[in-house]
Amino acid sequence: MKEWAMTKLTEKQLARAREDFxxxxxxxxxxxxxxxxxxxxEKYLTPEDFKxxxxxxxxDGNDEIxxxxFLTDYENDLGT
Incomplete structure (x- = not known):
C-alpha cells in the first residue's frame, strides 16, 4: 500500500481520499x-462513462479497485 510519505497529497487530501475509498x-x-x-x-454517469x-x-483489469x-487516480485527478 502507498504510504503517506510516498504520496504528494497533503494529510488532509489523503484523509479525504481514504474517506472516499x-x-x-x-x-x-x-x-x-x-x-x-x-x-x-450509476447515479452520476452513463454506463459508457462508468466503463x-x-x-x-x-x-490491472481485475474488476476490483x-x-x-484509487490513490493513484485520486492524485492524478488533483494534478499532483
Missing part, C-alpha cells in the same frame, strides 16, 4: 468491486 468499499474488505463502485457512480472511468482507475489504484 471507504465509502465505496461498502463491505470493508479493502477493495472496491465493480458492483460497489457502480452502486454509487471508461473504471478502466482508467482499475489499471485497490487502495493503490
Amino acid at each position: 471507504d465509502r465505496y468499499d461498502t463491505n470493508g474488505d479493502k477493495k472496491v468491486t465493480v458492483a460497489e463502485f457502480g452502486s454509487t457512480m 471508461a472511468l473504471l478502466a482508467k482507475i482499475n489499471s 485497490s487502495w493503490d489504484e
Whole structure:
C-alpha cells in the first residue's frame, strides 16, 4: 500500500481520499468491486462513462479497485 510519505497529497487530501475509498468499499474488505463502485457512480454517469472511468482507475483489469489504484487516480485527478 502507498504510504503517506510516498504520496504528494497533503494529510488532509489523503484523509479525504481514504474517506472516499471507504465509502465505496461498502463491505470493508479493502477493495472496491465493480458492483460497489457502480452502486454509487450509476447515479452520476452513463454506463459508457462508468466503463471508461473504471478502466482508467482499475489499471490491472481485475474488476476490483485497490487502495493503490484509487490513490493513484485520486492524485492524478488533483494534478499532483
